[in-house]
Amino acid sequence: MRRILIAKGGALGDWLLTLPACSALRQALAPSSVVLLGRTSWVKLALRAGFVAAYSLEKPGWESLWVKGGELPEKIRSLLRNFDLILSFLSDPDGTWAGEIRRWTPARYLQLLPPRPGRPVALDYWLQLREFLQLELPLPKGPFICPWKEDLDAFEAWRSELEESQQRRSSQFPWVVLHAGSGSRKKNWPVDYWNWVLERLHDRDLWVVLLAGEAERDWIGSLAKKAHTIGLELPLATLVALLSQASLYVGNDSGITHLAAACGCPVLALFGPTDPGVWQPWGPRVTILKGGPTWEGLSPEKVLAHIENLLG
Incomplete structure (x- = not known):
């Protein structure tokens, strides 16, 4: 070996x-x-x-x-x-x-x-x-990361706590996971656009999870009010379980977007100043939307239409 x-x-x-x-x-x-x-x-x-x-x-x-x-x-x-x-x-x-x-x-x-x-x-x-x-290496599409049973158990425990606190059965709805941050503010689709999309998703038959890390704490507040659940600094293993169960993930050019793709989650990746021809997430179900350097051409209406299409 x-x-x-x-x-x-x-x-x-x-x-x-x-x-x-x-x-x-x-x-x-x-x-x-x-x-x-x-x-x-x-x-x-x-x-x-x-x-x-x-x-x-x-x-x-x-x-x-x-x-x-x-x-x-x-x-x-x-x-x-x-x-x-x-x-x-x-x-x-x-x-x-x-x-x-x-x-x-x-x-x-x-x-x-x-x-x-x-x-x-x-x-x-x-x-x-x-x-x-000098080998024939078929190029795999993934998924490349799979949760362990302990990850799924931790996720289910977290979900049960959410349902108990909100008196709502989350398992009855498709889970849509959003991450509005990235490693650079310029790579973030405008917050006002995220707000617009969240407002329209909130009252639908969906369970909307907004992910946030330490870097997003200072500006995530307005978005948090419109999500059903906030995934604040979740351990990566729990995040893998969440993404493996989600019906859709939407995010910027970020590490978490790459993680969602690697887990096999359907991904809608939003690119502005960076080049998806270079940094595209690699996974079996990835859709990319490209805006201009300052996000011109990528309206919230366009993103919402793609979300609806991907959710069927």
């Missing part, structure tokens, strides 16, 4: 766009044991994405790989020697990380290049792997 280590840093959405390539690799080299070296917050998600184990790059010791001739803890050296193939999606412009990896392990090594301009990130990574390994 091959043992493969995949190293990736960056933002959540950046990592999720590597999953199609990782899934193709796992299928092509089966049986294989694929392990992630990434952000601490991704560890639980990685296990739900088919990785047999996940380690945090943020733990002490790994930083030594960024220092030429640095001393690596024996525990990490021993771990690295277990792998036959190491794939790095990390930015390594001067080759320090690659050089140190080669110093500590005889494993075959591939440094993935930054995606080429104008090409979908997920597609570019897949093409690089196919060329390097």
Whole structure:
């Protein structure tokens, strides 16, 4: 059995766009044991994405790989020697990380290049792997992340609490999940537009869930009043369960939108200043609406019409 280590840093959405390539690799080299070296917050998600184990790059010791001739803890050296193939999606412009990896392990090594301009990130990574390994790698569409039973149980407990507090059976209605935020204000569809859409969804036979994280706390208030439920800083594993059960997700170009797509949820992704030709979410049921750099051309009426169409 091959043992493969995949190293990736960056933002959540950046990592999720590597999953199609990782899934193709796992299928092509089966049986294989694929392990992630990434952000601490991704560890639980990685296990739900088919990785047999996940380690945090943020733990002490790994930083030594960024220092030429640095001393690596024996525990990490021993771990690295277990792998036959190491794939790095990390930015390594001067080759320090690659050089140190080669110093500590005889494993075959591939440094993935930054995606080429104008090409979908997920597609570019897949093409690089196919060329390097000289293998036929069918490009999977997903889903790439599946909830565990404990995630579904946690979600059901959360839903039961909501129903008890609101005296309304949420399971009788399609769940529509909205996320109005992102990692940058300029990537956010205007709040007034979200308000308009929420007002029209609120009184329909739907259960509208508005997701919010720490970054949205200061401006989410007006939207929160129009949703049936607020998912405030939900654990990622619970979020995976929610998205796997939802009838539709609507959001900006954000990590959560990429997560919804990776979970197989029907996704309506709203793009303004960023290019969906590069950053498109990768999943089996993704619809993209593109506005201008300042969101011209993407009216709330247009978005609502697509929501209604996707809900049937």
